[in-house]
Amino acid sequence: MVRSALRLFLAVLLLAGAPWCAAADAVVQPKGSLVIIGGNLRPSNGPVWERIIQLAGGKGARIAVFASASGTPERSGKSLVERLNSYGAKAFFVPVAVKLSGSNYQAAADDRGLAEAVRNANGAFFAGGDQSRITRALRHEDGSNTRVLDALWDMYRRGGVIAGSSAGAAIMSSTMFGRPRTVLATLKLGVEEGEEITDGLGFVGDDVFIDQHLLVRGRFARMLPAMLKKGYKLGLGIDEDTAMVVLPNRDVEVIGYKGALVLDLSNAIVHEGAFNVTNVRVSYLDNGDHFNIVTRECTPSEDKADNKLDPSRPYYREPLFTADILGNSTVVDLMSKLIDSDQPDAIGITLGSPNGVQPDLGFEFRFTRTDDSVGYQSSSMESYSIYDVRLDIRPILIRRPLYQYK
Template sequence: MLHSPDQPGTVIVIGGALKADSQAVWQRIVDEAGGPGSRIAVFPTAAYEPARVAAQIVASLNRCGAQADVVPIAPHLAGVDLQATLNDPALIARVAASRGVFFSGGAQEYLVDTLQPDGRDTPMLAAIRKVAQAGGVIAGTSAGAAVMSRVMFRDAMDNLAVLRGQWRAGQEYDRGFGFVSPQLLVDQHFLKRGRIGRMLPAMRALGYPLGLGVDENAAVVIRGSLLEVIGGSGAVVVDLREAVHDAALPVFNLRGARLSYLDHGDRHDLATGHTTPAEHKRREPRIEPGAAGFEPATRSERYFLDILGEGCFLAAMVQLLQGAFEEVKGLAFRARLGRAEEAGDIGFEFRLHRGPGLAGWHSAARGCEEYTVVGARLDVIPVRVAEPLFTPLTAEQPHVVPSVARS
């Protein structure tokens, strides 16, 4: 059973790199805050250029009818006494009376170190929680999205290092703000940066049954257990409730993870696992690889040599859904730079495979290729990669291409 935070508000998780003209996302934030005239407090706390970033966010929200203003709390904000502003009773009261809060992108450690030092809520963070408890909206992009779960990635940019177990509390991961269910781990820039590679071991190690990876220029609107995807890309829902691992292996491994990909207009209930595709997709035939008479859209086979590369994981899920093969594989590996690096020859093979219930939808009705993939299964198998991975072909080692008989 999924447990949600004790608050009636809405959380909007934006995967980063949100375009200023992403009207659907900005408008939804304003609508969830109460519509035209709603006061939204913008926190540029995570930003390296807080004044510039805050001005852009305020402009985008106000174009949609909000009355957004900046809360000048940021380590990089020139001419502001950070601690005095952070503890200003009038500013705290103003935030608490808002109908929405928006956290900018940047570095999430600035957010937690400023608003939740040593894991303790400041009065300002308590005021933000009052907004959520009163039914307001809490939104954040990139770093502002990372802080939404009870544990967050603090500075874990190397997916392969996390797969190899090279991450530490307080450094690569840390305590977040916990605005979503304590059973849900949130990550951002997800497909663009191949962050399935760090989410899976984190979920396994930290005891998360569910994960939500939001891609760039996309947002997920969360109300309790209900998710809705909006924007120009999508999100991956990861479910480890039936997954197993081999404790005898010395590194991360996993079998039987269940994954779904959702994009604009798709809805998903984390409690039931039920997905409702967008209306324009429901007008198209449902794709069921296990059904009688299934005709694959492609019969080509592709092995993904960099499964964590930009967009590769989604391409693999789509290939699994509409291709001719029961399994799609890819490798996550980086050659070691020196012999001293631990586990330098250890890589991970990602094996997406079909299971009961795999289904999906495809539509080009909105002028772009959109997919929903529900119920893909994933195994992550540690492998030892030979070094060198290849050797140059020489004249003494001719490569003979077998002839193909023609009929």
């Protein structure tokens, strides 16, 4: 009787559109892991390559290689297969790519045999290139999943690892950049659906926005308009030759050459007019640091844990300013000095070419230490971990022409 009643209850739910079932599915957390790489992963970066294989089950792990984003997928795929195999994997190329000559990518993406090979793999790796080619190859024109994409999700939910570099990192969130402008132009003009931003594959969940090449290209600033447009409260941006490893419990570990930024908009306030936002919280995670997406807690690496900075003994004792906040790693350099200084804030500005869009409009980035701000320094090298710094961005007027001082 109980089983019959349960069957009847479920049948009624299905006839009613199954909202309860949909809600239940939405909270099921995959058992797999993600390795989100900011681009330009070097062949010699053993810790990242080895972690991918370890999460896939160790030596001999079968890893499906997707070069779908590449303009030369066969060559890129072959190189990645060889690289992964050199670290102990048994990788294989998945011929689903818009630019793969002599192939029908739409037919390949719905091939049952290919989908089964992906489903039975221990992991997948997405190469860099143009992320829109990935979603074009793995989704039908109506937006529904192909068989190969469904197989990827099955593998991930079962416990497999999905790794991606550059474009392969962009697809990890539900929203990704599609055809973006420059960072400064994005601040000035904003983003629109189907243009600057579009749908990703969403492996990391619907609550986190991902961006890549972050510090080298100053892209942290372009994350903010996209996050505000889509209502994201949390953003993770990863730099080149560096990875964020996201475990099933949503713990994030940074490994590799540089680090990652965490942008928290939970209490941010947006003001009218040109891009103007206050009370963004920014943290910098260095190699070995951890961050939990659920609890929002940051934990420094072992070599920093016993070296918390003492605000009463600052190293820097002069005003902190930069005229190029979007420069290569400038934001981290400025935050590192702020957290180890006697200054309450640090200011960076950005302005564009007099021949560019809205040439009279620039932006001031003000970073402020709060009671919650904390920093750690490595005991073996000059590197910092910086947690919970306040960021306010406001538009500023640039007087043109810029005159030479006399």
